[in-house]
Amino acid sequence: MNKLAILAAAALIGSAGLATAQETLATADAFGIIPVQDSNNVIEIPLVTATADGEVQIRRIAGTNEGEVLGSIPVTAGANENVRITLLTPPNADSVLAVLVEGGADVAEQEIEMSPPGNPGGDGDGGDGDGQADN
Secondary structure (H helix, E strand, O other): OHHHHHHHHHHHHHHHHHHHHHHHHHHHOOEOOOOOEOOOOEEEEEEEEEOOOEEEEEEEOOOOOOOOEEEEEEEOOEEEEEEEEEOOOOOOOOEEEEEEEEOOEEEEEEEEEEOOOOOOOOOOOOOOOOOOOOO
16 A cells, blocks of 8 residues: 555556646747847737746836836737737837746746848848848
8 A cells, every 4th residue: 555655656657747748848939939020019929838827028128127028918828929019118228138927937938039120021121031132
C-alpha cells in the first residue's frame, strides 16, 4: 500500500513539473516573428500563443512615458492568429514593446520595430517594401 501511495505522489509531482515546463515553453515563444510595422496606428502580430486567456498590450519603451500602454486587445488561451492592436496614441518612436499579460502578470514580451514615416515595410529603399530603390 505504501508503495502505491509513493508512486502516486511521485507521478503527481512529476506531472506538476511538466505542466510548469510546458507553460514556460509556451510563453517563451508567445510571439512569432513580428515583421517591421508601418508607422500607422495599427500593430499586426501574425501569431500570439497564450497559455491562458489574457491580453496583448503595446507599450512605449522610450522617453518620459516609458511603459505607457498605447493599445491592447484580448486574446484567448492557445494560438491567436493575425492579432491587430489599434493604438490609441501614436508611438512616435523607432520601436514599441508587445507584452502578453495573463492573470494580471507580464508573461512574455517582444520588441517591435517601427518603419520610419514614408517607408512602409522598413526596407530602407524609400517606400514600397520591395527592397528595390524607388525612382
